[in-house]
Amino acid sequence: MASHWEEFYSTHLPPTDFEDNRKLLKEFCERHNKAGQRVVLITSGGTTVPLEHNTVRFVDNFSAGTRGAASAEYFLEHGYAVIFLHRLKSLEPFTRHFTGQKFMDMLELHERGPSTTITVKPDCVDIVAPILARYKAAQEAGRILYVTFTTVSDYFWLLRASCECLAQFETKALLYLAAAVSDFYIPSSELPTHKIQSGAGAPTISLQLVPKLLAPLVSLWVPHAYVVSFKLETDESILITKARDSMNKYKHKLVIGNILQTRRNRVVFVTPENNYEIVLTREQLLSGMEIEDTIVSNIIESHTEFIAQHKY
Numbered sequence: 001m002a003s004h005w006e007e008f009y010s011t012h013l014p015p016t017d018f019e020d021n022r023k024l025l026k027e028f029c030e031r032h033n034k035a036g037q038r039v040v041l042i043t044s045g046g047t048t049v050p051l052e053h054n055t056v057r058f059v060d061n062f063s064a065g066t067r068g069a070a071s072a073e074y075f076l077e078h079g080y081a082v083i084f085l086h087r088l089k090s091l092e093p094f095t096r097h098f099t100g101q102k103f104m105d106m107l108e109l110h111e112r113g114p115s116t117t118i119t120v121k122p123d124c125v126d127i128v129a130p131i132l133a134r135y136k137a138a139q140e141a142g143r144i145l146y147v148t149f150t151t152v153s154d155y156f157w158l159l160r161a162s163c164e165c166l167a168q169f170e171t172k173a174l175l176y177l178a179a180a181v182s183d184f185y186i187p188s189s190e191l192p193t194h195k196i197q198s199g200a201g202a203p204t205i206s207l208q209l210v211p212k213l214l215a216p217l218v219s220l221w222v223p224h225a226y227v228v229s230f231k232l233e234t235d236e237s238i239l240i241t242k243a244r245d246s247m248n249k250y251k252h253k254l255v256i257g258n259i260l261q262t263r264r265n266r267v268v269f270v271t272p273e274n275n276y277e278i279v280l281t282r283e284q285l286l287s288g289m290e291i292e293d294t295i296v297s298n299i300i301e302s303h304t305e306f307i308a309q310h311k312y
């Protein structure tokens with residue numbers, strides 16, 4: 001049995017920087033709500049499950065945060081204010097284009113006597129300039145707020161705090177829950193304080209089910225918002241059933257199903273009315289097209305209809 005969400009919050013402490021983040025969320029939401037702006041909360045990247053309080057080891061998952069980071073850029077392009085709730089050190093919008101050595105390789109160092117300057121190589125300017133311009137525009141307009149988590153417990157605290165601030169947007173709030181959140185964890189009360197010692201023999205690690213936060217999120221925290229969740233599977237034969245079960249259970253607006261190996265070029269939208277696929281061809285992928293562009297456009301269309309239907 002999954003533990004109950006209220007019990008989870010009463011037995012797990014918030015992250016150390018929680019109050020600072022709560023203030024930032026509050027300020028961001030009040031400012032954009034006053035301006036009549038639409039807002040999207042994007043969750044992105046994977047959560048960890050610590051095996052010790054003084055954490056040396058933890059259980060992690062595959063998610064790099066590509067989906068969330070790319071989607072944030074498309075939501076900004078469509079005029080949304082974006083709360084980017086992501087795993088620390090996972091991919092972020094804009095900088096994701098220059099990971100690893102790529103960025104260093106685009107720069108040139110000029111050392112002339114005592115003065116040193118750094119420039120972007122002429123043949124890279126056309127790549128860097130448009131991304132830098134979009135990044136600066138979003139930053140200067142204060143249209144993106146970055147909030148980070150590492151553990152599943154941090155994520156839970158920050159997700160609820162974000163929802164509490166988003167509720168004021170009513171139908172203008174969109175939740176895009178793309179993070180890969182662990183289904184299993186070790187409750188805080190069962191964690192050893194110090195590093196598990198190998199001298200004691202192979203440990204037996206017993207994981208419990210995490211509470212399903214979609215239930216209170218949809219029915220209590222943001223009951224008027226447009227909520228989209230993602231469902232990842234590795235077995236194609238159960239994907240649609242699992243996505244539809246989730247939609248029937250939590251009664252939110254959309255579940256986007258994807259398979260681990262094909263998630264960059266194929267997703268299935270499961271709505272209360274039907275299912276439909278978005279597929280990118282090999283040529284489209286090679287030309288640099290991203291599936292998140294189409295995912296975000298389709299969601300925004302439905303969000304617009306949803307807002308119109310709920311005007312009173």
Ligand code: PAZ
Nearest residue numbers: 063064065066067178180230231232
């Ligand atoms: O982060 P990424 O781009 O590598 O992967 C995205 C994803 C597969 C984590 C996302 O599309 C998703 O399905 N998230 C929900 C996972 C789940 O809890 O089922």
